[in-house]
Amino acid sequence: MRTLLVTGAAGFIGANFVRMLVRRQEPVRLIAVDKLTYAGNLANIQDVIDNHRVIFVKGDICDAELMGRLWDQYAIREVVHFAAESHVDRSILGSGPFIQANVVGTQVLLDTARAKGVDRYLQVSTDEVYGTLPEDRPEIKFTEETPLAPNSPYSASKAAADCLVRSYFHTFKLPVLITRCSNNYGPYQFPEKLIPLFVTNLIEGRQVPLYGDGMNVRDWLYVEDHCEAIWAVLNKGRVGEVYNIGGNNEIPNRKITETILDEMGKKWAESVQYVKDRPGHDRRYAIDATKIKRELGWSPRYRFGEAMKTTIQWYHQNENWWRAIKSGEYLQYYNQQYGQR
Numbered sequence: 014m015r016t017l018l019v020t021g022a023a024g025f026i027g028a029n030f031v032r033m034l035v036r037r038q039e040p041v042r043l044i045a046v047d048k049l050t051y052a053g054n055l056a057n058i059q060d061v062i063d064n065h066r067v068i069f070v071k072g073d074i075c076d077a078e079l080m081g082r083l084w085d086q087y088a089i090r091e092v093v094h095f096a097a098e099s100h101v102d103r104s105i106l107g108s109g110p111f112i113q114a115n116v117v118g119t120q121v122l123l124d125t126a127r128a129k130g131v132d133r134y135l136q137v138s139t140d141e142v143y144g145t146l147p148e149d150r151p152e153i154k155f156t157e158e159t160p161l162a163p164n165s166p167y168s169a170s171k172a173a174a175d176c177l178v179r180s181y182f183h184t185f186k187l188p189v190l191i192t193r194c195s196n197n198y199g200p201y202q203f204p205e206k207l208i209p210l211f212v213t214n215l216i217e218g219r220q221v222p223l224y225g226d227g228m229n230v231r232d233w234l235y236v237e238d239h240c241e242a243i244w245a246v247l248n249k250g251r252v253g254e255v256y257n258i259g260g261n262n263e264i265p266n267r268k269i270t271e272t273i274l275d276e277m278g279k280k281w282a283e284s285v286q287y288v289k290d291r292p293g294h295d296r297r298y299a300i301d302a303t304k305i306k307r308e309l310g311w312s313p314r315y316r317f318g319e320a321m322k323t324t325i326q327w328y329h330q331n332e333n334w335w336r337a338i339k340s341g342e343y344l345q346y347y348n349q350q351y352g353q354r
């Protein structure tokens with residue numbers, strides 16, 4: 014049976030990926046490693062660990078000795094690397110942890126894969142490495158050839174990791190693949206990101222903090238579509254290649270906010286608070302996903318309206334999950350970021 018190392022498996026997308034493979038009964042043994050930072054939550058995958066479908070190891074990907082041991086103990090031959098510090102606003106407060114987890118962590122995994130051997134190594138990256146697009150040129154989107162031009166410490170650390178991955182293909186012939194996806198939404202997303210933050214604030218009867226003029230545009234993709242795309246690239250992608258993943262679903266933040274308010278029966282005037290813009294806030298992201306469609310036959314299956322309803326419902330039905338987060342260490346961050354409200 015194939016043995017797959019999934020890093021960051023207790024985070025938002027990693028957990029959805031692991032849950033999807035288990036649900037579909039894919040014939041793979043899953044070794045899930047996660048440091049359980051503030052964003053990692055064992056509750057996201059506890060049931061599949063208890064059912065002996067996933068082997069969980071609490072650990073840091075920067076720990077070279079541990080990574081080597083995992084390779085030997087479980088005969089790892091494939092890697093899907095999700096683990097990262099992932100929140101732009103936190104990277105503005107301090108970039109150190111981003112360089113450590115995203116750059117050094119990737120270097121340790123690459124060196125371990127190189128020393129111990131690997132059949133496929135997939136780096137989960139982001140469209141944010143390409144920088145920002147002009148809002149008055151809708152015909153321009155990010156392709157795999159778009160030069161890297163990261164604008165936040167988060168995206169700079171992800172771009173640095175991508176460059177390292179690329180170099181291990183060219184220099185050492187390591188069989189790597191890189192995916193660059195647009196903004197995800199869905200169950201288990203940490204409530205510091207736009208959609209779960211706004212939904213949970215509204216359930217709590219609080220206002221939602223909209224940055225700047227609220228007209229920044231993101232290309233939103235349901236997390237399950239992202240996970241399916243990663244699985245397609247892992248199985249069928251050409252090594253050494255980059256694959257963009259996106260929903261062809263550009264939406265300004267104001268429209269996202271309206272969609273959430275409508276679905277939750279809330280009024281704009283009493284619910285939305287415009288707050289100071291994020292420094293260096295990228296104006297627009299848009300993905301051209303022609304390559305993955307043409308080569309691997311992937312395209313998104315979920316429609317935005319329906320998947321948003323499912324997502325909002327999930328946060329309604331899982332209050333214990335996010336209330337535990339919002340009352341913990343996160344509260345301190347929230348007050349620092351948005352002030353006490």
Ligand code: NAD
Nearest residue numbers: 021023024025026048049050052053073074096097099197
């Ligand atoms: P997340 O913050 O929810 O999860 C990240 C996970 O990595 C957490 O469980 C955390 O504990 C773990 N982790 C962090 N540092 C670690 C370390 N040193 N060792 C082991 N584990 C560590 O993030 P996410 O939204 O699930 O994103 C997963 C990946 O997908 C990231 O690489 C991110 O850059 C990329 N990505 C995210 C999006 C998005 O919209 N969320 C879009 C495109 C790409």
Ligand code: TYD
Nearest residue numbers: 101196205206207208222223224229231266
């Ligand atoms: P976010 O979910 O942080 O993802 P990213 O910055 O990686 O795209 O933010 C999505 C968009 O929502 C982005 O344009 C910033 C904006 N935003 C707000 O307006 N208010 C908020 O409180 C947050 C967290 C984000």
